[in-house]
Amino acid sequence: MWKGKKVLVTGAGGFIGSHLTEALVQAGADVRVFIRYNSRDGRGNLDDLKSSVLDQIEIITGDLRDADVIDRAVKGNEVVFHLAALVGIPYSYKNPREVVETNVLGTFNILIAGRDHEVSRVVSTSTSEVYGSAQYVPIDEQHPLQGQSPYSASKIGADKLAESFYASYNLPVVTIRPFNCYGPRQSARAIIPTLITQALVSQVIKLGNLDAKRDFTFVSDTVAGFMAAATATEAVGKVINVGSGQEISIGELAEIILKTTSSTAQLVIDEERVRPSKSEVNRLLADNRLAKDVLGWEPHVSLEEGIGRTRLWIGEHLDRFQIGKYQI
Template sequence: MRILVTGGAGFIGGHLAERFTVEGHDVTVIDNFDPFYDVRIKEHTVEQCRNVASEDDGTYQLVKGDIRDAELVSELVAETDVVYHQAAQAGVRQSVENPRKYDDVNVDGTLNVLDAARSTDVDRVVLASSSSVYGKPQYLPYDEDHPTTPVSPYGASKLAAERYAMAYNEVYDLPAVALRYFTVYGPRMRPNMAISNFVSRCVNGNSPVVYGDGTQTRDFTYIDDIVAANQTLLTTDAADGEVMNVGSTDNIEIRTLAEEVLAQLAPELELEFDDRHDADADHTHADIEKASDLLDYAPTYTIREGVEQFIEWYQDNRDWYESLVLSS
């Protein structure tokens, strides 16, 4: 099968591209290598995917380009069976500083992908959305009927993107699915995320820094579970026209997470605290009943198991990854 992964050199997109290549698909990736974080992580991802392609039956092609380039997007989508639209301007806090860029990339860029897809005969567009669309919780866990009242421009842009995808499904009969990811982590994750920061600081004898009092909770989802949900959508139309949560259902206080990392790596250290950012969500917790019903989705990692996996990977890849984490 011919698969296009937008943002395919990024964290989630890179893992999707790698898995699809291993499975023997013909994978094309478009990524603009935006320097939101050190692009050497993306370069490492591309190298990994190329190595996989040389060893397996799948093919891998990298196109350095931007989803805001409508002509380029149209050319790539025209040669594709399934589009995994992962490209986005990430960063909740940064979106407060520059909201128009988030609209430009996450909304207009998504429209380019959707317009190209409805003009061809693609089997499906799978859109990466976010738990940030929910905003302040009225109840937990979030199910898909929970009001969507995002508190950051990033969350607003992801909500707009998924609403467009659902509208295109309805009006143009474009098969589209939106997956609301809940705080994804794992190998090659963005270096300025809580887990990577906690681990890197502990490994180097520095106390983890918790923003706020640490009572905020997150539903952290290990990357392999995210990949599994996306894989299912290669072969089923059961979720076309639907938005659904993809999480772990296993939420944890940020403070407790930091203490877990401390216990594993540096039990002699103590936590440090700093001011919390206003755009950060108080809590996230996913109800995954819908994804379970439609995709037979079942997360396989608890947060503690996933953190153990990430620590093992971090220590194996410390030489190249650590300098990027510490400089972010």
């Protein structure tokens, strides 16, 4: 299915992007990646890939807002996985213009290039944050969209652009809406690495809202959803949730991680980590029936197993983390 297929992955230096890139190479795809340029020639999480995998990847660097470099990156590919974005919600509070320009204009550039080069599929990445606090659960794809942060608003804009390109130009686009993905290589910007790193080395774990509930999906399951979205005929033109269909509060999650790490650390509310009240998303729980019906997808890694795998990886890479620092 993938052998010899020419594929572009944007945001390949990120957490999910690096896992997707690795899976595509292992499946036999001819993979080109687009990552953000920096003067250190840093490749982000791609550096965690084995040299036997990394040597097979063509790397293009630039800025997502630059239409010319995006056009060059897309040209010649059959499938485009668009994962590149600025994803930090706290970062979007501080730098809303950069987040909107990158996420909205960047997606626009991908869609234009996909249209102009007549790609066979664009898989665009959304986020469960576009739903805001759940008005009902489980959350299906018809749930109202609520821009409760500049980040979520930027992703709503990007999603609607993808929708418009399907309707206006018949661009074969699928929008995948991941719920909280986690696993090895994830930074402490996310809650599970934040909890695990502090539990391993500290007697105090600093957190924000303990009552918020989330739906966590292990990264290998999320990647399987992306790859299925690129091949399922009935997926074209649709928005599809990829989530476990199970929820857990942050406080309950912390207790599992304390047990997994044999930690006796105390949980402490850090006001710096608490979102503005109207911006806090209190509950996210995926209705994943469409993914099951259209993609043949379902999660396979339980939360306990996934946390165990993530804990082992973090334990081997603790030097990458600034323990206890609030990372936005």
